[in-house]
Amino acid sequence: MAAPDLFETRTWRATPDLLGFVNQEGRFVETNPAWQAVLGWSVEEIRSKVFTDFLHPDDMAPTLKVFEAMQRGEPALHFENRYHCKDGSYRWLSWVAAEEGDMFFCSARDITDDKAYVRALRTSDDEALLREQFIAILGHDLRNPLAAIGSAVRIASREPHSEKIKQMLSSIQSSADRMAKLIDVTMDFARARLGEGLSAALEPTDDLSKRFELVVEEIRLAHPDRVIEFKAEITKPILCDAERLCQMLSNLLGNAVTHGSRRRPIEVEALFTEDVFELSVANAGSKIPDNVLPTLFEPFSRGGDDSSLQGLGLGLYISNQIAKAHGSTLEVESTEDRTWFCFKLEI
Numbered sequence: 001m002a003a004p005d006l007f008e009t010r011t012w013r014a015t016p017d018l019l020g021f022v023n024q025e026g027r028f029v030e031t032n033p034a035w036q037a038v039l040g041w042s043v044e045e046i047r048s049k050v051f052t053d054f055l056h057p058d059d060m061a062p063t064l065k066v067f068e069a070m071q072r073g074e075p076a077l078h079f080e081n082r083y084h085c086k087d088g089s090y091r092w093l094s095w096v097a098a099e100e101g102d103m104f105f106c107s108a109r110d111i112t113d114d115k116a117y118v119r120a121l122r123t124s125d126d127e128a129l130l131r132e133q134f135i136a137i138l139g140h141d142l143r144n145p146l147a148a149i150g151s152a153v154r155i156a157s158r159e160p161h162s163e164k165i166k167q168m169l170s171s172i173q174s175s176a177d178r179m180a181k182l183i184d185v186t187m188d189f190a191r192a193r194l195g196e197g198l199s200a201a202l203e204p205t206d207d208l209s210k211r212f213e214l215v216v217e218e219i220r221l222a223h224p225d226r227v228i229e230f231k232a233e234i235t236k237p238i239l240c241d242a243e244r245l246c247q248m249l250s251n252l253l254g255n256a257v258t259h260g261s262r263r264r265p266i267e268v269e270a271l272f273t274e275d276v277f278e279l280s281v282a283n284a285g286s287k288i289p290d291n292v293l294p295t296l297f298e299p300f301s302r303g304g305d306d307s308s309l310q311g312l313g314l315g316l317y318i319s320n321q322i323a324k325a326h327g328s329t330l331e332v333e334s335t336e337d338r339t340w341f342c343f344k345l346e347i
Contacts (some may be wrong), residue, residue, distance in 0.1 A: 003162065005234045007022040009215075012032050013032065013033055014107075015032065015034060015086075016037070016038075017034060017035065017107050017108060017109050017111070017217050018031070018035050018038060018039075018093065018106075018107070018108040018109075019031070019032040019105075019106070019107055020032065020033065020035065020092045020096075020105075020106050021100070021103045021104065021105055021106070022051060022103060022104045023102070023103050023104075024071065024102065024103070025050065026050040026051045026052060026067065027047065027049070027050050028046050028047060028049075028051065029047065029050070029103070031046050031047075033233065036145075036297075038085075038091060038110050039054075039084075039085045039086060040081055040085050040086030040087055040161050041086050042083075044305055045274050051063075052064070053084075053095040054081075054083045055081060055082070055083065055084070055319070056081065056082035056084065056090050057083035058082075058086075059082050062081070063079075063081050066079050070097060070098075070099065072106055072267060073099055073101070075096070075097065075098040076095055076096065076097040076098070077096055077313065078094055078095070079094070079095045079097075080092060080093065080094050080095070080111065081093060081095070081220070083108075084192045091110055092110070092111045092114075093109065093110060093113050094108065094109045094111045095107070095112065096108075097226055102124065111250070112279060118280050119163045130136070142179075142290065144190075145153060146176060146180060146183070147230070149152065149172070149176050150173065150176045150177075150180075152178065153169050153172050153173045154173075156169055158172075160186045162228035163181040179200045188314075188318050188321070189247040194311070196235055196320060197206045198244070198318070198321045198324075199241075199325060200240070200241035200244055200322070200325035200326055201241050202239050202240060202241055202326075203239070203241070203242070204239055205238050205239075205240055205242045206236075206238075207242075208232075208234050208238060208240075208245065208269055208270065209232040209234050211242055211245075211246050212230070212232060212245075212246065212249055212268070212279075213230060213232070214246075214333065215246050215249045215250050216228055216230045216253070216268055218250070219250065219254070221279045223241070223257050225262065226262065227264075228253070228265065228266045229264035229265045229266070229267050230268045230269075231267075231268070232269070232270040232271070233270070233271050233272065234252060234270055234271075234272065235278070236264045236272075236347070237278055238345065238347060239326055239347075240326060240345065241322075241325070241326070242323045244325065245279065245322070245343075246327075247318070247319075247322060247328075248302075248319045248322045248323070248343060249268070249277070249279065249281070250314035251316065251318060251319045252315075252316075252319060252341050253266065253268065253281060253304070254300075254315055255281075255315055255316060256258060256281050256282075256283035256339075259283065259285055259286075259339070260284060260285045260339070261282030261283065261284040261285040263284075263285075263323075264283075266281065266282070266283045267281070267283070268280070268281050269282075274345075276340055276346055276347065277344070277345045277346075277347055278344050278345075279342070279343045279345075280340060280341060280342040280343070281340075281341050282338060282339065282341070283338070283339055283341040284337055284338055285337070285338075285339060286336075287333070287334045287335055287336050287339070288334040288339055293332070293334070296316055296332060297316050297317055297319075297320040297330065298312055298317060299314055299317045316330070319341075319343075323343050326343075326345055327345075327346075328343060328344055328345055328346075330342070330343055331343075332339065343347075
């Protein structure tokens with residue numbers, strides 16, 4: 001048995017770990033004060049029982065197997081089981097035990113809170129995964145009925161109809177187009193969250209200027225009251241996913257239209273600086289708050305406190321994912337009167 005002065009040491013009395021000696025019959029002959037603090041049993045109550053009296057029924061067989069191994073001289077390392085508390089509950093304990101003369105010295109740490117924390121994290125992760133899978137499935141299944149609506153509108157548009165019906169069909173088509181774009185964004189979000197980011201089909205592209213110009217013109221048509229200045233000097237082919245870069249530009253322009261000053265133009269530039277291609281969008285307007293910048297590219301971030309904003313708040317997140325798919329990231333600078341987003345790609 002251990003030296004008598006062990007039970008008088010400060011460590012024996014003060015440690016939150018459960019320390020004790022068990023004899024060959026499985027009875028605790030010595031225990032420290034932590035036993036009563038954790039489990040509620042007094043020293044006399046613990047000594048009146050064998051260790052199996054404290055075990056959760058589901059932990060009986062594996063614990064007896066470990067005890068038999070200890071009797072053969074094998075130590076128990078980080079073995080976990082549940083012990084019955086005096087109030088009727090159970091606490092998870094992690095054990096380290098080894099032979100000490102004709103007894104076994106045992107040390108147990110209460111890991112109940114750790115177990116609960118891990119379960120909570122797992123539940124949270126499972127719920128997040130389920131939500132994202134639902135988004136992916138819903139977005140995919142919405143495409144067919146939406147395509148049917150678009151087809152019906154196009155067919156109906158060819159038939160004779162009044163000006164009022166013409167306006168109604170145009171409104172339906174516009175709404176269908178808007179829904180299609182929302183589905184695309186939602187699917188991109190689900191792919192980025194469920195996998196390891198968005199994929200990019202990199203191919204040599206020599207017509208980026210024309211593609212970007214079409215994107216700019218599309219935004220101009222949708223917002224005729226806004227001035228968008230476009231400058232492109234792309235002198236050689238670029239290895240990129242052109243469709244994704246156009247999507248990025250559209251998202252950045254949409255963000256500039258929403259947040260930028262209506263009195264000053266939005267500036268779009270696609271230029272080479274030595275061996276680096278840069279695509280940038282700048283707009284005048286209020287500075288992005290300092291507390292918003294760290295989360296600006298996170299999903300569902302609005303980029304400010306403007307309550308009139310529309311959409312899902314995924315534009316900047318998707319744009320940054322596109323940049324990452326090209327081995328880069330989006331840069332942002334915001335001052336009191338100008339905000340500038342820039343994508344850089346080494347050629």
